[in-house]
Amino acid sequence: MAETPPLIDLKNIEFSYPKGENVLKGVNLLVSIDDKVALTGFNGSGKTTILNIIMGLIKPTGGTVTLLGKKCQSEKDFAPIRPLLGYVFQDANDQLFCPTVGDDIAFGPLNMGSSYKEAEEITIDVLERLGLTGFGQRVTHDLSGGEKKLVALGTALALKPKMLILDEPTTFLDRPSRERLLELMGTLSLPFLIVSHDFDFLQKTGCRYLELDDGVIVDRGNKPVTY
Amino acid sequence: MLEYTLGNSLGFLSRVDARVKLIVLVIWSVLLAVVTTKAAVVAGCIGSFLLAALAGALIRPSFYKRLFLVNSFLIFIWLILPFSFSVAGSSLYDIGPFTITREGLQISLTISLKAIAITMGALVILSSSSLNELVAASRSLGCPEKVMSFILLMTRYISVVSHEYKHLRDAMRIRGFKARCNKHSLKSIGNLCGMLLVLGVERAERVRAAMLCRGYKGHFWISYTHRLQVGDLFFVLLIVLLCALVLVGQWQKHLL
Numbered sequence: 001m002a003e004t005p006p007l008i009d010l011k012n013i014e015f016s017y018p019k020g021e022n023v024l025k026g027v028n029l030l031v032s033i034d035d036k037v038a039l040t041g042f043n044g045s046g047k048t049t050i051l052n053i054i055m056g057l058i059k060p061t062g063g064t065v066t067l068l069g070k071k072c073q074s075e076k077d078f079a080p081i082r083p084l085l086g087y088v089f090q091d092a093n094d095q096l097f098c099p100t101v102g103d104d105i106a107f108g109p110l111n112m113g114s115s116y117k118e119a120e121e122i123t124i125d126v127l128e129r130l131g132l133t134g135f136g137q138r139v140t141h142d143l144s145g146g147e148k149k150l151v152a153l154g155t156a157l158a159l160k161p162k163m164l165i166l167d168e169p170t171t172f173l174d175r176p177s178r179e180r181l182l183e184l185m186g187t188l189s190l191p192f193l194i195v196s197h198d199f200d201f202l203q204k205t206g207c208r209y210l211e212l213d214d215g216v217i218v219d220r221g222n223k224p225v226t227y
Numbered sequence: 228m229l230e231y232t233l234g235n236s237l238g239f240l241s242r243v244d245a246r247v248k249l250i251v252l253v254i255w256s257v258l259l260a261v262v263t264t265k266a267a268v269v270a271g272c273i274g275s276f277l278l279a280a281l282a283g284a285l286i287r288p289s290f291y292k293r294l295f296l297v298n299s300f301l302i303f304i305w306l307i308l309p310f311s312f313s314v315a316g317s318s319l320y321d322i323g324p325f326t327i328t329r330e331g332l333q334i335s336l337t338i339s340l341k342a343i344a345i346t347m348g349a350l351v352i353l354s355s356s357s358l359n360e361l362v363a364a365s366r367s368l369g370c371p372e373k374v375m376s377f378i379l380l381m382t383r384y385i386s387v388v389s390h391e392y393k394h395l396r397d398a399m400r401i402r403g404f405k406a407r408c409n410k411h412s413l414k415s416i417g418n419l420c421g422m423l424l425v426l427g428v429e430r431a432e433r434v435r436a437a438m439l440c441r442g443y444k445g446h447f448w449i450s451y452t453h454r455l456q457v458g459d460l461f462f463v464l465l466i467v468l469l470c471a472l473v474l475v476g477q478w479q480k481h482l483l
Contacts, residue, residue, distance in 0.1 A: 055437045083442040092432040093387050099359050099379060103448075111442035116450055141386045159441060 005069025006032045006193060007085075007163050014062035019188075022081055023049055025215030030073040031163070037193045038202045040174055040224060041212030046089075047195045049165055050212070055087055060175070068162065077098050083108060086190070090168040093185035101127070101143070102136030125155045130184065138188030146177025153184070164192040169200050199224050240282040243462045244453050245364035251466045256345045258470055266438055267476035268340045274469035281465075282351050290350065297346045308335040310475040316401035345417050358382055363451040384430070391426050419443045458479040 008031040015024040019030045023046040031037055041047050052058045053065060065072045067081045072077030087202040089095045105126050106119035114122065126137050143151065149169065156164065164185075170178050182204055185192065196202055202209070202224065210222040240248075257270040284290040309331040318326045325479065358378075366375045399415065405414050435443075 052436075053442055055436070079439075079442070079444075082440045085440070087437075089433065091433070091439050093384075094430060095437040097434050097438065099357075099383055101358075106288045107438075107443075107448060108441035108473070110448040111444060111446070112295055116448075116452070139382065155441060194459075225450060 004033045006030050006066075007035070007068060008193065009066040010054070010063065011052070011066070012059045012063040013050070013053060013065070015046070015053065015060045022215055024053075024060070027212075027215070027217050029210070029217055031191065031193050033097075033191060035191045035193075036205060038207045038209050038224070039193060039195045039212060039217075040197065040199075040202075040209060040220075043146055045212045046215065047212055048167060050192075051165060051195060054165065055085065063064070073147045083112060083159040086156040086159065086164040088149075088152050088156050088164065088169065090143070090171060092152040092172075095146060095155060096140045099139060100136065101132075101138045102142055104140060104151065105136075105154050105158045108155055111157065122128045122158050126158045129157065130154050137226040144177075145172045146174060146180065149173060149177065149181065150184070154182070157188070161190065164188070164190050166192060166194045166196070168196055168198075169194060170196060170198040184224075202217070203221070210224035235308070239458065240278075240351065242456075243355070243457055244446070244455055244459045245356045245360040245458045246368055246451070246453075247455070247462060248352050248356060249361070249364055251370060251463065252349055255348050255352075255466060255470070258473060259341055259345050259348070262473060262477045264477050264479070265337070266479055267473050268337055268344070270473045270476035271344040272340050272347075274343040274378075274472060275351070278465075279347055279351045282355060284351050284354075293350055294343070294347060297350075298339075298342055301342060304338055305335055306339075340420055360451075360453075363449050366449045367451040372447055372449070378436075378449070379449075384434075387430070388423065388427060392419075392423055395422060401461075 008029060010027055010029040013024050013027040014022060017023040027050060029050065039047055039050065049058070053060050054071060056075065066082065070077065070081065071082065072078050082093055096104050098107060104121040109119040109122050124134055127133055130153070132147065132150060134148050167183060173181065178201060182201065185205060192203065194207065208223045211218045211220050262271065264270060265433070279285055279290070309327045310325050311331045317329045319329055319332065320327045362379055362401050366372065398417070399419065404415060406416065
């Protein structure tokens with residue numbers, strides 16, 4: 001088999017806010033094609049910053065970002081790759097901006113050049129996979145927190161991503177919704193990068209643990225350091 | 228919670244094409260705004276009332292609530308206008324130093340009836356479609372995409388902002404805050420408004436980032452897929468009839 005490039009390859013990433021100290025001091029992160037990675041670390045340690053750097057939403061002050069084997073520097077490099085990374089935001093309200101669920105799921109495929117008919121088919125298919133058949137016409141702000149989270153995941157899935165990047169996926173979720181999410185992640189069998197403190201949840205996904213500590217990433221293997 | 232429509236089953240009106248509704252509403256409103264005779268204004272009121280009755284809006288409490296809200300500004304007209312024209316008009320009653328004039332009363336009445344007729348028509352016609360449909364229909368009628376996306380995003384996030392407001396307000400309340408007329412209250416409420424703005428800007432940035440992550444290239448996807456049907460024709464016919472009634476009222480002197 002020909003060698004598949006890793007999904008995400010960060011090398012020596014540095015980042016500092018305009019007036020602050022260095023948040024990231026040479027981060028190396030490798031997510032390969034069948035990887036399951038959890039990124040943990042204290043509040044304010046820069047986990048979300050790393051995600052934003054991966055997505056090209058902010059620019060690192062140093063280091064290189066390579067996504068799907070392609071070195072990414074400018075907006076032009078990131079734009080075509082972003083939809084393939086399946087980023088799901090922490091707050092579903094940030095991600096779901098359309099009046100109805102159907103519109104929101106169709107938004108991504110339409111951006112990628114699907115016709116309205118294709119987008120509709122994708123929407124129906126995605127909703128079915130999420131167990132939300134018939135939700136297309138539902139008004140987004142009437143959904144429960146758990147449903148919103150699933151729909152947010154659906155908006156990423158509609159783009160047929162190569163992986164999922166989940167930022168604190170279980171915050172605001174009750175137990176049944178968490179179980180539902182866990183079950184879904186199992187059936188999707190996509191590689192993922194999760195930022196979370198929910199060790200109970202992480203444990204069940206069978207991932208390996210990376211800890212962001214004082215600006216660098218430490219590999220913790222299969223055992224998380226709980227704090 | 229926001230309620231966009233008066234309910235799903237506003238009779239036959241909810242099945243009428245939203246584009247037809249928008250065009251009809253503009254014609255009906257402009258017509259009622261420009262007519263001058265009493266007969267025409269009364270005919271307009273009857274027309275709007277008939278529409279509301281046909282759509283089954285008259286039995287819904289929310290209909291009257293909305294009608295009252297949009298027409299509440301009429302109170303100010305009734306507080307001022309009847310007392311105007313006191314030099315040129317013929318006086319009806321004297322209340323202390325103020326005089327109520329016939330002309331003042333007539334104008335107040337005309338304005339009120341016109342306002343009620345127009346808002347009633349608009350309420351019935353617009354609230355029988357979802358906001359989504361109306362936006363898509365406006366877009367297909369040539370309204371600018373930017374304005375439409377503005378409306379869509381606004382209606383989507385107004386409930387989120389009101390949620391944030393409630394959170395902040397509750398957080399203030401559990402720390403014993405009570406709005407009074409003093410410097411501390413004004414400053415705290417100022418901070419609350421400022422914080423809402425900051426949260427709003429931050430959220431806007433996150434929403435934009437999330438859109439970029441899904442390949443947003445500056446284009447909103449609003450499509451209107453409905454097609455004109457026979458029922459739309461009936462609705463147009465009904466409105467043409469009502470318009471004719473109003474026009475007869477306007478020109479009855481010349482006609483009869």
